[in-house]
Amino acid sequence: MVRASMSEDILEDIFAKAVKARIFKKRDILSPDYVPERLPHRENEIRKVGSVLAQALKGNKPNNLFIYGLTGTGKTAVTLYVLRRLKTKALELGLRVNYVYVNTRQRDTPYKVLSDIASSIGLRIPFTGLSTAEVYVRLVKALSRERGVLIVVLDEIDWLVRKRGDDILYRLTRIGNELPGDSMKVSIIGITNDIRFVEMLDARVRSSLGEEEIVFPPYNAEQLNDILSERAREAFYPEAIKRGVISYCAALAAREHGDARRALDLLRVAGEIAEREGSSYVDVEHVKKAWIQIERNRAKEIVSSLPLHARLVLKAILEATKDKPYTTTGELYEVYTNLAKKIGIEVVTQRRISDILSELDMLGIISAQIISRGRYGKTRIIKLSVDETTVVSALEEVSREKQQNFYHPNN
DNA sequence: CATCCACAGGAAGGACGGGGGT
């Protein structure tokens, strides 16, 4: 009896809050993959991308295009926006212009990239089992049967190259040479936020991919403000946003090198938190909570994707930096070894730890800067780049889920 | 100014699990 009425009360409460909450008018507007109708402060970039791709409307192969810019500077949004418009226009003119978007951070092997391209022209590739060469052959065959223009967007292309080299880029940029003249033409758009990325490329790939180059500058706080205001107007009810919330989000994101994606996430999550709390508006406190929650989620996601020893290394870093600002590779390896021994896990080699450290660095959860201490050798300066408690709770949570309870070996 | 430390990171390969084509 008592229990039943309690749970009714709990639900009653949740329902009441949900009904009362009048925060989001259209939450999707703030979702990370939403491409808005207008992209403030990116007019120049739209113009540039547009003028490169417009060639497709004459049935020509547009030049390959290379886009640089830090995260959240609108590279992906602008590219997709232009491509969408281009496709519509082509349709009006009765031309075949298609595009594929591949995020090579998620689709991080040549095989997956090729299979994504293939599926965009209706060629199904099994998700494993074939050799990459075989997939390539099938793709070429399929392309030679098609007409028109295909634009391949490779987002975060630096990840692919770092992990797998530039071989498929070489192949993709030359794919036209293997096709008969009247078949589908393939253009590549490479997007990266790593300026040094070009150095990793073979000279031939570099010149071919960089036929056109566009650099996206970061947004400043004022521009972020405009972007957020515009989206907020569509996403929220008019009274739902307290004064100062938008500019606070903009300021936080501007501090993180003008990352508009971060700013939009912040606003969306703040709204969600406010809604959950049954508040009828979003205020700065919600934004602060949102910031913490986003950090937590990000850390949790990263940590749970990590192999066992990488998590151990993270734990070891936590331990090794307890009483000092940073640790070094050799020192860390010792801490790690002790930790592993205590739990009864075989250690991996220092070579492997070296790779794990690079991975953790790339994921942004630690910073591992290589320095030389002269006579005392070269090493990495290793420190956490996320809040310590965030990492601790992520590790605890994940080790509970995976039932590998190395975090508290004593219980 | 050469030396030499303490590593970085490339190359090749292997074990293993998940999946092909024929």
Next chain:
DNA sequence: ACCCCCGTCCTTCCTGTGGATG
């Protein structure tokens, strides 16, 4: 049923290197 391929995690062996120190 057979043999093949791929990605992941790891090993072994190796060459390369920035700069304080002798």
